[in-house]
Amino acid sequence: MARSSDRPNFSALAKSIRSFQDADQTIIGQIPTIALTPVSDGRRGAYEDNTVKTWGMVEKVYDLLTNNVFQPDGKPIRVVVAPEIVYGARSAARAQAYYATQGVSANIWIGRSWSYSDELMGAMMGVGSSEWQQCAYGLNQTDRPGAVWLKAFTAAMDEKKHPIFCVYSPDLEDEDGPLSDFVAGKLMRFSRCAAAVAFMRGKNYLSVGGVSMGIIGSDVRRNTMMNYLGMGTVSVDMSILTGRMQSKFYDHEEVAKGVKFLKQFKMAMTNKPAQRRNGLSDDELIETCIKMTTIVRDLMIGNPKLADAAYGKKYGFTADVEYAQGTNAIAAGTQGQRQWTDYNPNFDVTESLLNSSFDWNGFTGSRVVATENDSKNGVGMLIANLLTGGVPQLFADIRTNWTPASIKKATGVNVDKVCPRGIIDKRNSGAGALDYALDIFAIAGLDPAKASVQDAWKAICASPKLQKELIKKAIAGTTYMNAALTYFPGDGLSSHFTTPGNVPMTAYRYNMVGDLLTCSVVEGETVNLPAKVSNHISKVTDATWPETYWAPRDMTSYEYMSKIGPNHDANSFGLIGADFITFNAMLRIPVDMHNVPANDIFRPTMWDRFAGDDYRACAFLGPIYA
Structure with a gap:
């Protein structure tokens, strides 16, 4: 029977009036928390002999993760440590009881010596659950055989169908020195991916509208989101935008700031109001695009002003607590074409600003909004955003494959030395994140050959x-241009920029094959084309859209175009293919195409029992949340 002090005051609750409740997080949910669980031989003497150096290993791992692995808002992931070294069932239970109060979702076992891996540690009896991501790091030393414990433990986990990542240095380690680059790299990769898995769970994808022009990617698969990713889905009709604009139910102060902000950009207004099906003037077009942007943002994360009766009275709308809540959406997609854009401005301003790291409020951090409600691209953008610590993502059409021969035939220019394997022209209606108008490695002052994209973004997030x-250069490098009325009778404003060349960039895509979710991920680099070539490509495609010329590594552009699934892919600064492979293994999503070097692939030991066959291992385990 519950104690009286635990019993809620139901009478008070019944009389309470609902309001918009503030939260510490923009998107409410679990804060990624990784546990570090030290283990040791429990025998008298052996335990005491290992204590100091075992805790020394834990301290190194703790410092590594808290200093190098970040959430998308720039804050470090949360790391907690077991209250004591685990050496038996009761000490394991103590750790589990503590972790239950801390919201742990992943665990790294750390050991330098033999431990009783299955019977006494209680690994399958208390510590962790079937949804936790598990990793074990065993010391490679001769005096203390960490490998013996490590292999015994991973074998036990495999037998019990609990995948576990194994970290073991190929070379002998110096316990008195820092963690080796090999060990540190594996631990950071595991933690980045495990944090992304935890961050996504329980949050939503917001579908604004439905299927766009018959594109299968915009068919939001609710069960797939839930079973594979642990995410919910919320759908709203496009009429919610016209309804909010007509009833003035939006943040008027934000709209005013947004209009002023957008007018800082270079503008190419070539369409006349009379040509637009809606007859909007240029100023009305800008204002409508900003209204749409604020409404989509508020649908995703909520806005307390919309629940404020005094604010509503001031601006002529009726406050509504329910509508003010938003949908706690970590990602969204906007249908746009065709029904909406036949009469209204397109979503290019909305998508370009929400996907960027900044808006009229300064450096705010990026959100994820997929063009044409392509949810399969949207979830990929979300995952890449999380894996990189918040780097904005670029939604693109796989517009055209250009070989060196086709470029020379069209322009007379020989580009064999610039792009010997050809390029993919990635552009998409002006909805791309504006950060791709520049090179974030150059902004951070880092060499991409020596620094990761996480390093570059960490430096930018830490420096006003x-x-x-970044904001100044992105604005200077972007022109907003009227949309092509043949495609968008309601017009719109498409962002035009050219992504600099020689920037490492990873392309990726999630695909549905029946009810099976798969992933493609290919690393490459952006390309600087001669002006005559880029001008020609723009002229014969659409000069109003942002352009990113990209070459995959170790394959031709045609091979990429012919093997990638749909007409859209998404892209991230940096080479993050190995992180994608680790992340997908955690959620049992097979990778159908990649060009990641074999020595960078990090999957659970169970994959070795299937001869490295990703498809068989994922099929054997099934989706983690199903």
């Missing part, structure tokens, strides 16, 4: 000066 430089 670099953030201001």
Whole structure:
């Protein structure tokens, strides 16, 4: 029977009036928390002999993760440590009881010596659950055989169908020195991916509208989101935008700031109001695009002003607590074409600003909004955003494959030395994140050959000066241009920029094959084309859209175009293919195409029992949340 002090005051609750409740997080949900669980031989003497150095290993791992692995808002992931070294069933139970109060969703076992891996540690009896991501790091030393415990433990986990990642240095380690680059890299990769898995769970994908022009990617698969990703889905009709604009139910102060902000950009207004099916003036077009942007943002994350009766009275709308809540959406998609864009401005301003790291409020951090409600691209953008610590993502059409021969035939220019394997022209209606108008490695002052994209983004997030430089250069490099009325009778404003060349960039795509979710991920680099070539490509495609010329590594552009699934892919600064492979293994999503070097692939030991066959291992385990 519950104690009286635990019993809620139901009478008070019944009389309470609902309101918009503030939260510490923009998107409410679990904060990624990784547990570090030290283990040791429990025998008298052996335990005491290992204590100091075991805790020394834990301290190194703790410092590594808290200093190098970040959430998309720039904050470090949360790391907790077991209250004591685990050496038996009761000490394991103590750790589990503590972890249950801390919201742990992943665990790294750390050991330098033999431990009783299955019977005494209680690995399958208490510590963790079937949804936790598990990793084990065993010391490679001769005096203390960490490998013996490690292999015994991973074998036990495999037998019990609990996948576990195994970290073991190929070379002998120096316990008195820092973690080796090999060990540190594996631990950070595991933690980045496990944090992404935890961050997504329980949050929503917001579908604004439905299927766009028959594109299968915009058919939002609710069960797939739930079973594979642990995410919910919320769908709203496109009429919610016209309804909110007509009833003035939007944040008027934000709209005013947004209009002023957008007018800072270079504008190419070539369409006349009379040509637009809706007859909007240029100023009305800009204002409508900003209204749409604020409404989609508020649908995703909510806005307390919309629940404020005084604010509503001031601006002529009726406050509504329910509508003010938003949908707690970590990602969204907008249908746009055709029914909406036949009469209204397109979503290019909305998508370009929400996907960027900044807006009229400064450096705000990026969101994820998929063009044409392509949810399969949207979830990929979300995953890449999480894996990189918040780097904005680029939604693109796989517009055209250009070989060196076809470029020379069209322009007379020989590009064999510039792009010997050809390029993919990635552009998409002006909806791309504006950060791709520049090179974030150059902004951060880092060499992409020596620094990761996480390093570059960490430097930018930590420096208001670099953030201001990024915003200034992105605005200077972008022109908003009227849309092509043949496609968009309601017009719109498409962002035009050219992504700099020689920037490492990873392309990726999630695909549905029946009810099976798969992933493609290919690393490459952006390309600087001669002006005559890029001008020709723009002219014969659409010069109003942002352009990114990209070459995959170790394959031709035609091979990429012919093997990738649909007409859309998404892209991230940096080479993050190995992180994608690890992440997909955690959620049992097979990778159908990649060009990641074999020595960078990090999957659970169970995959070795299936001869490395990703499809068989994922099929054997099934989706983690099903």
